[in-house]
Amino acid sequence: MAATLFEKLWREHLVESSADGEDLIYIDRIFLHERTGSIALSSLQADGRKVFCPEHVFCVMDHIVDTYPDRTDDTTMPSGRDFIVATRKGATEAGLTLFDLDDPRQGIVHVVSPEQGIVQPGLTLVCPDSHTCTQGALGALAWGIGSSEAEHALVTKTLRVKRPGTMRVRFEGELAPGVTAKDMILHLIGRYGAAGAAGCALEFAGSAVEALDIEARMTLCNMAVEFSAFTGLIAPDSKTIDYLRGRPYAPVGEQWALAEAHWRTLVSDPDAIFDRELVVDCGELEPQVTWGTSPQHAAAVTARVPGPRGDSAADRLELERALAYIGLAEGAALQGTAIDCAFIGSCTNARISDLRLAADVLRGNKVSAGVRAICVPGSMQVKAQAEAEGLDKVFTDAGFEWRSSGCSMCFYAGGEHFGERQRVISTTNRNFESRQGPQTRTHLASPATVAASAIAGAIVDPRDYLPGGNR
Amino acid sequence: MEKFEQHRGVAAPILRPNVDTDAIIPSREMKRVSKLGLGDGLFAGWRYREIGGRDVNPDFVLNKPEYAGASILLSGPNFGCGSSREHAVWALKEFGIRAVIAPGFGAIFANNCIRNGLLPLVLDEEAVAAIAAWVEQAPQDRQPLIDLPAQVVEADGVRYSFEIDAGDKRMLVEGLDAIALTQTHWSVIEQFHAARKERYPWVY
Numbered sequence: 260m261a262a263t264l265f266e267k268l269w270r271e272h273l274v275e276s277s278a279d280g281e282d283l284i285y286i287d288r289i290f291l292h293e294r295t296g297s298i299a300l301s302s303l304q305a306d307g308r309k310v311f312c313p314e315h316v317f318c319v320m321d322h323i324v325d326t327y328p329d330r331t332d333d334t335t336m337p338s339g340r341d342f343i344v345a346t347r348k349g350a351t352e353a354g355l356t357l358f359d360l361d362d363p364r365q366g367i368v369h370v371v372s373p374e375q376g377i378v379q380p381g382l383t384l385v386c387p388d389s390h391t392c393t394q395g396a397l398g399a400l401a402w403g404i405g406s407s408e409a410e411h412a413l414v415t416k417t418l419r420v421k422r423p424g425t426m427r428v429r430f431e432g433e434l435a436p437g438v439t440a441k442d443m444i445l446h447l448i449g450r451y452g453a454a455g456a457a458g459c460a461l462e463f464a465g466s467a468v469e470a471l472d473i474e475a476r477m478t479l480c481n482m483a484v485e486f487s488a489f490t491g492l493i494a495p496d497s498k499t500i501d502y503l504r505g506r507p508y509a510p511v512g513e514q515w516a517l518a519e520a521h522w523r524t525l526v527s528d529p530d531a532i533f534d535r536e537l538v539v540d541c542g543e544l545e546p547q548v549t550w551g552t553s554p555q556h557a558a559a560v561t562a563r564v565p566g567p568r569g570d571s572a573a574d575r576l577e578l579e580r581a582l583a584y585i586g587l588a589e590g591a592a593l594q595g596t597a598i599d600c601a602f603i604g605s606c607t608n609a610r611i612s613d614l615r616l617a618a619d620v621l622r623g624n625k626v627s628a629g630v631r632a633i634c635v636p637g638s639m640q641v642k643a644q645a646e647a648e649g650l651d652k653v654f655t656d657a658g659f660e661w662r663s664s665g666c667s668m669c670f671y672a673g674g675e676h677f678g679e680r681q682r683v684i685s686t687t688n689r690n691f692e693s694r695q696g697p698q699t700r701t702h703l704a705s706p707a708t709v710a711a712s713a714i715a716g717a718i719v720d721p722r723d724y725l726p727g728g729n730r
Numbered sequence: 731m732e733k734f735e736q737h738r739g740v741a742a743p744i745l746r747p748n749v750d751t752d753a754i755i756p757s758r759e760m761k762r763v764s765k766l767g768l769g770d771g772l773f774a775g776w777r778y779r780e781i782g783g784r785d786v787n788p789d790f791v792l793n794k795p796e797y798a799g800a801s802i803l804l805s806g807p808n809f810g811c812g813s814s815r816e817h818a819v820w821a822l823k824e825f826g827i828r829a830v831i832a833p834g835f836g837a838i839f840a841n842n843c844i845r846n847g848l849l850p851l852v853l854d855e856e857a858v859a860a861i862a863a864w865v866e867q868a869p870q871d872r873q874p875l876i877d878l879p880a881q882v883v884e885a886d887g888v889r890y891s892f893e894i895d896a897g898d899k900r901m902l903v904e905g906l907d908a909i910a911l912t913q914t915h916w917s918v919i920e921q922f923h924a925a926r927k928e929r930y931p932w933v934y
């Protein structure tokens with residue numbers, strides 16, 4: 260029978276179905292980070308439970324580590340040290356692979372895992388972190404879980420999961436120059452709402468997705484969770500296979516040949532049926548930016564702040580709350596909104612291609628006076644690569660701070676932050692209230708839009724600032 | 731784990747959509763490597779006047795005397811969306827919340843609830859609004875009754891049926907520990923593990 264990619268992956272990992280609607284799903288890889296992994300590991304120890312297959316469990320320090328040079332276990336976040344120390348102790352005692360603070364492979368979990376070839380097509384991978392869906396871009400079934408579920412996966416190598424529905428979004432047509440995967444996903448969520456894919460495993464397909472490189476596909480899948488999907492997923496193709504070849508944890512020799520043959524079968528059959536399907540035409544797509552406090556508050560950068568989503572009193576109230584927080588008026592032009600800070604970082608948009616794109620905009624330009632601009636590469640390897648290409652110089656010459664890797668100010672954990680009511684244009688994935696600091700106002704956008712806005716000191720259309728643009 | 735069968739309690743409405751886990755427990759309130767000590771930080775951004783402070787905001791529903799002892803929340807669609815932090819559930823539980831009634835939940839959040847004995851109860855938007863309107867007149871006297879085995883909420887003399895997966899219901903009603911439960915299937919897991927190793931050797 261014809262099957263979707265998701266159904267194939269599910270079938271391969273189904274240990275047992277139970278009468279009460281939950282499937283027992285086999286888990287191939289587990290990733291932990293110090294923010295949530297620390298609790299799972301210490302709780303496991305307290306209960307006297309052991310990790311089954313520690314060789315399949317990886318652990319990284321990324322969430323609350325500092326990104327200043329010469330960082331140590333002492334973080335700007337009060338008590339951050341406790342999380343780092345507990346994670347190191349738990350990981351070491353359980354025999355897990357740890358990418359510690361000073362490891363050249365350290366970085367944001369969802370950047371490190373593909374970079375090291377740990378996530379591969381056809382694997383199930385879980386992490387107590389909602390953006391684990393990023394890794395579905397390689398054709399793996401990867402999703403975010405809670406700490407208790409992480410303990411369950413560590414001890415039993417399985418999870419009890421309700422089988423999600425299936426949904427496919429086909430992005431067709433060609434992206435215009437200066438329009439990126441970030442704009443595709445922001446547009447999708449803006450148009451169909453933050454709950455648009457609730458209860459579904461979401462496959463991205465179509466000619467525009469096929470045309471994306473693997474890193475951009477990760478950006479797309481990264482925000483599947485902002486669309487309420489169980490996970491995001493893209494069928495592996497030759498680009499995926501080329502991307503993985505030679506990575507440290509990728510199979511080699513005869514094993515590689517076996518793996519590749521299997522990976523090539525991991526596609527949705529042509530006549531497979533999805534529970535829901537959407538088609539988005541990318542030809543007309545413009546760079547997007549958010550104007551409120553939910554990723555569904557996204558619009559073209561050339562647009563104005565829209566009215567309420569529907570006619571109900573609740574819709575009006577939601578709009579008013581968002582606008583009161585963000586400090587914009589209904590009908591105001593988004594372009595020209597003055598910003599205080601610009602942030603390039605996070606598991607959404609801090610891989611090497613993102614940094615190259617931003618550097619294309621920044622080269623020979625200066626960040627507008629009074630704007631604080633920061634670039635935090637997604638991993639130490641991305642950082643090293645960027646430095647080898649001289650991109651760090653482009654950033655610092657323009658006036659950006661150039662940091663070591665970590666989640667940094669993608670979220671506020673009590674340490675470093677952007678400050679009250681500061682308006683930040685950011686390549687991250689969440690514009691929730693106080694996400695980047697107390698009362699900080701976040702506008703989500705692509706690396707090109709963030710870089711261009713940093714130069715202008717206000718939200719602008721990046722197409723004018725790219726090489727050959729009409730500024 | 732604490733069992734959930736019948737529960738009657740004060741219900742507090744926070745009728746907005748997309749209440750995310752950053753709002754339920756801000757990251758800055760997660761100070762220790764522990765599941766405990768989080769109740770105080772529940773909804774900190776709304777409950778207190780200042781970020782990081784403890785000066786109570788009297789306008790926030792859970793701070794109003796008529797909602798004292800609230801153990802049920804009424805909210806809008808997509809409650810618990812966003813970050814996977816289980817701290818959101820631990821904070822709700824420690825504060826004394828036993829159930830959240832909303833038209834829909836973030837998927838990871840809902841799973842986390844089940845694992846911790848908290849009931850994520852789905853009713854449509856009109857039903858939630860009707861219960862909230864009834865409760866608001868006299869929150870201490872008008873307490874909804876949740877009957878999980880019967881899958882009914884009783885409020886204002888109306889019985890609202892709700893759906894819940896059989897597995898989730900059983901976990902909650904019997905107060906089961908998921909790991910212990912799965913371990914009773916250990917031989918099946920080991921067999922699967924061995925067969926998978928044989929068939930997909932490059933994974934191992």
Ligand code: SF4
Nearest residue numbers: 390605606666669670
């Ligand atoms: S970069 Fe941000 S979104 Fe990504 S894992 Fe870190 S905190 Fe989460």
